[in-house]
Amino acid sequence: MSKMSVIDVKNVNFIYGKKTPYEVHALQNISLSIKENCVTGIIGHTGSGKSTLIQMFNGITKPDSGSIFVDGVDIWEKPKEISKIRFKVGMVMQYPEYQLFADTVWDDIAYGPKNMGIPEDEIKERVETAAAFCGIDSEIMTKSPFDLSGGQKRRVALAGIMAMRPSVLVLDEPAAGLDPRGRREILGGICKYQKESGTAVVIVSHSMEDMAKYCDELFVLAKGKLILQGNCKEVFSEGELLRSAGLDVPEIYGVVRAMRHKGVDISKYIYTVNGAVDAIAELLEGGVR
Amino acid sequence: MALDITLGQYYGTGSVIHKLDPRAKLLFVLFFIVSIFVAKDIYAFGLLAIVVILSLIVSKVPIRLVLKGLKPLVFIIIFTSVLNIFLSRGEELLFTKEIIPGFWTVNLYKEGLINAGLLAMRIIILLMGTSVYFSYATTPIELTDGLERGLGFLKKIKVPVHEFAMMMTIALRFIPTLVDETSKIMNAQKARGADFSSGGLIKRAKALIPIIIPLFVSSFRRAEELATAMECRCYHGGNGRTRMNVLKMKFRDYVFIILSMAMLAGVILVNIYANGFKLM
Numbered sequence: 001m002s003k004m005s006v007i008d009v010k011n012v013n014f015i016y017g018k019k020t021p022y023e024v025h026a027l028q029n030i031s032l033s034i035k036e037n038c039v040t041g042i043i044g045h046t047g048s049g050k051s052t053l054i055q056m057f058n059g060i061t062k063p064d065s066g067s068i069f070v071d072g073v074d075i076w077e078k079p080k081e082i083s084k085i086r087f088k089v090g091m092v093m094q095y096p097e098y099q100l101f102a103d104t105v106w107d108d109i110a111y112g113p114k115n116m117g118i119p120e121d122e123i124k125e126r127v128e129t130a131a132a133f134c135g136i137d138s139e140i141m142t143k144s145p146f147d148l149s150g151g152q153k154r155r156v157a158l159a160g161i162m163a164m165r166p167s168v169l170v171l172d173e174p175a176a177g178l179d180p181r182g183r184r185e186i187l188g189g190i191c192k193y194q195k196e197s198g199t200a201v202v203i204v205s206h207s208m209e210d211m212a213k214y215c216d217e218l219f220v221l222a223k224g225k226l227i228l229q230g231n232c233k234e235v236f237s238e239g240e241l242l243r244s245a246g247l248d249v250p251e252i253y254g255v256v257r258a259m260r261h262k263g264v265d266i267s268k269y270i271y272t273v274n275g276a277v278d279a280i281a282e283l284l285e286g287g288v289r
Numbered sequence: 290m291a292l293d294i295t296l297g298q299y300y301g302t303g304s305v306i307h308k309l310d311p312r313a314k315l316l317f318v319l320f321f322i323v324s325i326f327v328a329k330d331i332y333a334f335g336l337l338a339i340v341v342i343l344s345l346i347v348s349k350v351p352i353r354l355v356l357k358g359l360k361p362l363v364f365i366i367i368f369t370s371v372l373n374i375f376l377s378r379g380e381e382l383l384f385t386k387e388i389i390p391g392f393w394t395v396n397l398y399k400e401g402l403i404n405a406g407l408l409a410m411r412i413i414i415l416l417m418g419t420s421v422y423f424s425y426a427t428t429p430i431e432l433t434d435g436l437e438r439g440l441g442f443l444k445k446i447k448v449p450v451h452e453f454a455m456m457m458t459i460a461l462r463f464i465p466t467l468v469d470e471t472s473k474i475m476n477a478q479k480a481r482g483a484d485f486s487s488g489g490l491i492k493r494a495k496a497l498i499p500i501i502i503p504l505f506v507s508s509f510r511r512a513e514e515l516a517t518a519m520e521c522r523c524y525h526g527g528n529g530r531t532r533m534n535v536l537k538m539k540f541r542d543y544v545f546i547i548l549s550m551a552m553l554a555g556v557i558l559v560n561i562y563a564n565g566f567k568l569m
Contacts, residue, residue, distance in 0.1 A: 060476045083482060091480040098470075099477035101502035111499065115482030146506060160481060 005033035006168050006200045007057055007089070012066035014052055014224075026052045027063070028224045034168065034202055034217075039194055041215030042204045045246035048221040050204050051094070054170050057202070058089040071167070087116050090166030094173045096157035100145040105136065105156050108145050112164040123163075130163035133193050135185065151182045158186070162193065169193075170202040175210060187214050208250045212236060212271045220245060236271035252276045298358065300425045302349040305541065307426045311435025313542040314422045317549040321422075324556040325415050331565035333556045334410045340552055341418045350425040358420055359413065366412050370405040377401035377569065400569055407568045429461040438536050451527025459515070467508070474503050 014027040026049045034040050034057075044050040055061040056068050059075050059082040067074050075085045090112075093099065102108035109130060113123045131141060134155040140148065145156055154174075161169065174190060175183040187203075191214050194201040205211055211218060211232075218235040220228035222245035228235050236242070239249045239257060249271075256270045256279075266283060270276050301307065306314075321340070328334055345352055379400025387394045423432065437454035444450050475485070478499045485496050524530075 055476070058480055060479060083479075083484060086480055086482055091477075093473065093477045093480065096477065098503055098507055099474055099481075099499075101499045101506075112481040115484070164481070 003035040003037060006036045006071060007034040007202075008069040008072075009033070009053070009056070010067050010069070012053075012056065012063040012068065014049075014056070014061065014064050016052075018064075026224050030066070030221075030224075030226050032219055032226060032229065034200055036200050037194075037198050038216040039191060039201045039203060039214055040217045040219070041211040042202060042219045042221065043206060043208065043211055043247060044204075044221035045206060047223075048245075049224040050221050051172055053221065054091070054172060054202065054204055057168070057170055058086045058091045060091070087164055088166055089168045089170060090161040090164050092158055092161050092169070092171040092174060094176060095154075096161075097150060097153035100153060100157060100160075103144060104142050105131075105145050105148070106141045108156060109160045109163050112160055116164060126163045126165065127159075130159040133162060134159040134189060151178060151185070154178070154182075154186065155189075158190075165197075166199065168200045168202065170204075172204045173206075174203060175205070175207070183210065190214075206247065208236075208242075208248055212250050220247070222246065232271055233269040237268050298354075298420075298424045299428045300350050300354060304348045304426070306344060306348040306422070308541075309426075309545055310536055310538050310542040311427055311431045312439040312536065313538065313545045314427055315432075315435050315439055316546050318419055318422050320549040320553045321418050322415070324553045325411055325418075327553070327560065328411070328556050329560050329568045330563045331407060331567070332563040333559040334407060334414065336552070336555055336559055337414050337418070338410070341414055341421070344418065344421050348421055348426050350421055355417055355420060355425070358424075359416055362412070362416060366409050369412070370409045373405040373408055374401045377404045379569070403566045404569055407566065411568075430458060433457045433461070434532075434534075434536060449527075451530075455527075463511070466511075467504070470507060471500065471504060474500050 009030055009032050012027055012030045013025070016022070016024040016026050030049075030053060042050050042054065052061060056063055057070070059068075062076060067076065069075070070085055070088055075082065100108050102111060106127060109127045110123050113126050118126070131138070136152070136155055136159060140152070145153060148156065158171075158174070169190075171190065175186055178186065187210055190201060190203070193199075203211070203215065215232060217231060218229065219226060220235060220242065227245055228238055228241060236249060236253055239253055242249050252273050252275075253271055256266055256268065256276060259266050260268060264283070266279055270279055321337075324333075325337060328337060345355065374397065375395060377398060377400055378396070379398035381399040382396060383399055383402070384397035385394060427435075433454045436457070437450055440448075440450050475483075479485075483496060483499055485493065487493075488496070
């Protein structure tokens with residue numbers, strides 16, 4: 001069964017520094033749709049336009065041409081109501097820990113819901129649920145967000161967006177600058193949130209390993225163009241194209257490719273270590289080697 | 290909110306003016322500003338206008354760019370001119386009309402018109418001249434270097450010239466970074482439903498708190514990081530510090546300084562002997 005799309009991007013173009021010598025065509029005729037109830041990944045090298053693209057999802061940036069539809073409604077149809085779109089499409093920017101400002105962690109998480117004009121008792125419930133999702137202990141809720149560690153700050157910032165209960169959660173490099181354990185915790189938490197809440201989640205990253213592990217659907221951007229789309233299998237089997245876009249394929253893909261090169265009959269649709277282990281075990285049991 | 294301020298409008302063409310020693314340019318601008326405020330006669334303004342036009346031609350900075358830089362000031366220029374037209378008193382009355390009988394009469398004097406015209410010329414020449422030398426043909430770093438060396442003699446009376454210059458350099462360096470950071474934080478708070486453009490004054494001021502606090506926090510963090518980085522490289526103030534590029538006055542710099550003195554002398558002479566329209 002095909003899923004409904006929550007965000008539709010149609011023929012979007014965006015140019016930075018229009019009519020100056022520094023003009024950059026950051027997005028070229030991009031069309032894609034983000035499906036409901038799954039994790040969508042947007043991959044691209046630095047400067048590929050991925051951040052520009054997602055800032056259009058909630059109307060922070062306006063496309064020069066083309067349209068963005070959220071739940072089938074063109075978001076720029078009524079420019080004055082653009083802030084309502086921001087409650088529908090929750091956006092966690094890069095390094096969101098730098099946006100914390102309130103006296104306590106609790107107040108910071110409650111900032112978004114307060115702006116939405118939600119009644120006090122519901123705010124309380126939302127803040128507590130979001131904090132629990134992000135693994136924030138109740139004893140730090142009364143602390144100042146500036147006293148927390150980097151990883152904790154990021155989780156607070158994430159909870160601040162989750163508490164708004166957007167129908168799409170967009171995250172720009174949510175795991176940037178974290179150690180492997182922090183990455184696992186934050187990305188795992190996001191996926192758990194997705195499964196339990198059923199909202200659509202969009203993750204932007206350039207880490208192929210992470211994307212292979214957590215995403216259902218993938219879009220690959222290079223120099224402002226959409227070059228690939230599909231599920232992980234389809235995307236990661238295009239190793240050469242990904243490499244030419246300046247992206248690293250998951251390392252295990254290199255192993256599999258080398259094996260195929262040597263004449264081993266192994267599927268090219270393998271992009272996780274576990275998948276490779278299974279496939280190789282099967283080959284060994286079958287006595288091919 | 291317009292955050293894309295064009296900062297550091299340096300326009301490199303590699304012309305002679307670009308290559309001049311920043312100290313020579315500082316001296317020129319000093320003489321230029323004195324000249325423009327000494328000038329009274331329209332011919333003196335004409336002389337200064339020629340200086341500006343020659344500078345533009347020699348520096349190869351496109352005139353379009355310089356005029357664009359004037360744009361935000363058009364209002365001020367028009368405002369002062371209009372005030373001058375109606376508020377100056379002179380001898381030759383051109384036009385008079387009672388707007389509110391017995392209370393407010395508008396008098397238009399010939400001198401008022403001349404004053405307005407000359408004042409507008411003064412502002413335009415001043416802005417164009419200084420911006421060519423200071424922003425288009427000199428990088429901010431060169432400028433602070435020039436100031437530091439040029440005012441070096443003040444060190445003898447214990448003025449911390451180097452420290453001031455270093456502070457200026459760092460401040461200039463961080464303007465674009467802070468502009469960038471502000472727009473990032475604004476976007477992040479907008480994404481959380483912040484509203485900066487509606488409501489009364491107090492509500493709007495309050496809406497800025499979620500921007501100002503993170504901005505302060507990150508500025509302090511940056512300052513601390515920068516201080517650490519400088520200390521790691523053994524920075525301990527100006528004493529005994531050598532530079533990679535030592536400023537050296539060349540022949541052309543001396544010629545340029547003599548020319549700027551000649552400009553001031555010329556303006557004073559024209560003021561005395563010429564007989565054009567005069568600024569009151």
